[in-house]
Amino acid sequence: MSEEAKPGLEMNWRAVIAAWLRGMARGYAVVVLLAFGGSLVIGLAILAALGVSPGQAAQVMLSGAFGSRMAIGDTLIFMTPRLMTALAALIAIRCGFYNLGGEGQLQLGAIGAVLPATMLPPSWGHLLLPLSLLSGAVFGAVWGLIPAALKLWRGTNEIIVTLMMNFIGIYLVKYLVEGPLQPAGSNFNMSAQVASGARLPLLLAGTQLHLGVVLALVLAAALWALLYHTTYGVKLRAAGLSPRAARLQGMPLSRLILSSMGISGAIAGLGGAIEVLGVQYRLIEGFSSDFGFDGLAVALLGGLEPLGSVVVALYFGAINSGTIALQSVLSIPAAIALVLSGLPIVLLAVIQGYRFMKGRI
Numbered sequence: 001m002s003e004e005a006k007p008g009l010e011m012n013w014r015a016v017i018a019a020w021l022r023g024m025a026r027g028y029a030v031v032v033l034l035a036f037g038g039s040l041v042i043g044l045a046i047l048a049a050l051g052v053s054p055g056q057a058a059q060v061m062l063s064g065a066f067g068s069r070m071a072i073g074d075t076l077i078f079m080t081p082r083l084m085t086a087l088a089a090l091i092a093i094r095c096g097f098y099n100l101g102g103e104g105q106l107q108l109g110a111i112g113a114v115l116p117a118t119m120l121p122p123s124w125g126h127l128l129l130p131l132s133l134l135s136g137a138v139f140g141a142v143w144g145l146i147p148a149a150l151k152l153w154r155g156t157n158e159i160i161v162t163l164m165m166n167f168i169g170i171y172l173v174k175y176l177v178e179g180p181l182q183p184a185g186s187n188f189n190m191s192a193q194v195a196s197g198a199r200l201p202l203l204l205a206g207t208q209l210h211l212g213v214v215l216a217l218v219l220a221a222a223l224w225a226l227l228y229h230t231t232y233g234v235k236l237r238a239a240g241l242s243p244r245a246a247r248l249q250g251m252p253l254s255r256l257i258l259s260s261m262g263i264s265g266a267i268a269g270l271g272g273a274i275e276v277l278g279v280q281y282r283l284i285e286g287f288s289s290d291f292g293f294d295g296l297a298v299a300l301l302g303g304l305e306p307l308g309s310v311v312v313a314l315y316f317g318a319i320n321s322g323t324i325a326l327q328s329v330l331s332i333p334a335a336i337a338l339v340l341s342g343l344p345i346v347l348l349a350v351i352q353g354y355r356f357m358k359g360r361i
Contacts, residue, residue, distance in 0.1 A: 031351050032301060032308075032344075036315065039343035046339065052330055064325020065318035073207030074324070077279060079317030080216045081106070081288070084271025085295025086302065086309040087216075087223055088264045092144075093304055094227065095260035096240040101147060101162030102268045103292025104169030105140040109269025110276045111173060112139025114181070114283040117194035117276070128198035133273050140269015141262045143169065148261035152254050166292065177285050189285040200278035212274035217310065219267065224306040236260055268292065297345045316341055 044054040065075050085102040092099035113136035117128055124131075147161040174189070181191040200210040227233040239246040239256045247253055271291065280287050298316060302308030319341045326332040 031348065032303070032312075034351060035301070035344045035347040038347045039340065042343055043336075043340045046336070047326075047332065050332065052332065057326060057330065057332075060325050060329050061318075061322030064329075065322040069204055070207050071321060071325075073204055073209035074321040075314070075317040076213045077208055077210070077317070078320040079313045080213050080278075081271050081275050081291040082294045082298050082316050083216045083220065083309060083313035084274065085268050085292045086298035086313055087220060087295075087306060088140075088144075088268035088271070089296045089299040090302070090304045090306065090309060091223060091227075091236070091267070092260050092264040093299065094240045095236045095256055096243055097148065097151070097257050097261055097264075098159050099144070099147075099162050099261065099264050100159055100296060101144065101165050101292070102264075102295050103288065103290065104162070104166035105143045105265045105268035106272035106275075106288055106292050107166075107169035107173050108143040108265075109136035109140035109272030110283055110287065111176060111272075112136040112269060113198075113273030113276045114191050114194060117198035118181070118192045118282075120195070122195045122197060124195075125197045128195050129200065129277065132194070132198045132277055133270060136273025136276075137266040137270045140272065141266035143269070144261045144265020145258060148258050152257060173283065173287075174285050177283055181283060191283040193282050194277060198277055199281060200274065208279065210274075210278035212278040215270075215274065219270075220306040220310050223267075227306070232259075268295075271295075294341070301344060301348055315344075 044057065047057040048054050064071055066072055085106055088102050088105065089099055113132045116135050117132040120128060120131070122128075143165065147156070147158050147165060150156040150161055151158045177189045177191055182189070183192045200212050203209045203211060203213070227237060235246070235251050236256055238249070239251060239253055243253060246256075272288070275287060275291075276283055294316060295313075298309050298312045302310075302312040323332070323336050323340065326336065
């Protein structure tokens with residue numbers, strides 16, 4: 001392929017993605033409802049093929065997701081990291097920067113949180129929690145700024161760079177918990193426990209529901225206000241919709257990209273910090289069940305809207321806690337959760353692709 005053809009190809013895929021994102025606002029609520037409704041029908045059909053009554057399966061799933069205080073707590077815990085990485089993805093994409101690196105930024109945030117939480121003296125008490133959260137956000141922000149800087153000053157492709165940096169983050173965690181952060185005499189790939197003062201407070205007795213859930217919801221509301229009720233948010237959205245027009249208006253595109261990726265990385269890093277300080281209480285190899293990639297799907301299914309992402313992340317949380325109930329009550333394989341959570345994504349892609357080909361986007 002000649003060098004002259006490459007820029008044209010890059011503009012083509014960028015134009016397709018930009019048109020798809022602009023079109024999602026038109027009738028998108030109906031599209032999402034179709035995707036979720038269709039996924040539920042197909043999911044119940046799959047369960048029926050496994051010999052399970054669809055009605056019984058639906059009842060068990062609803063009970064497992066919302067039927068008790070513990071079930072609601074589990075659903076919200078499963079929701080939180082996916083919501084955080086969704087918020088991280090959407091603010092970068094709304095600026096026109098396709099950040100696929102939420103998983104790596106989450107991993108770095110977990111590292112940043114566990115360092116002060118395990119290395120500073122326990123006598124620091126409740127100062128450890130804000131310091132650990134701040135450290136996680138800073139680590140994630142720095143990890144997010146790297147691909148933005150490479151894009152602006154070296155012209156690299158942000159999709160490839162952010163995607164590859166995920167694996168660097170994952171293997172960095174693996175190296176640390178097998179070496180420098182592994183307690184002496186331990187044979188497990190995990191760090192020491194975080195100090196009690198660095199742990200997120202529990203909200204409901206008898207559950208694992210922690211303050212991180214509230215932080216995620218507050219952050220979603222704050223991000224909505226930032227996007228729609230500040231001058232910065234207007235500039236950010238304008239840069240994402242039409243970089244050329246924004247540049248002609250004198251908007252500082254480089255500064256907007258750097259700041260949006262800094263915020264994006266900080267949010268994902270905070271998601272990793274919340275998982276370590278609120279659920280795991282230590283850094284563990286493989287602690288993330290692809291939260292970053294789930295978050296990207298949540299952001300797209302939510303129409304790249306903070307409040308829409310809350311609803312979709314809640315669905316993902318309910319699917320995960322509901323399928324655990326299916327596994328324990330009806331002996332359904334746990335992998336069915338991956339099927340049920342992936343179906344809306346597949347159906348959304350199919351519906352949006354059809355709309356695009358028909359010229360409705």
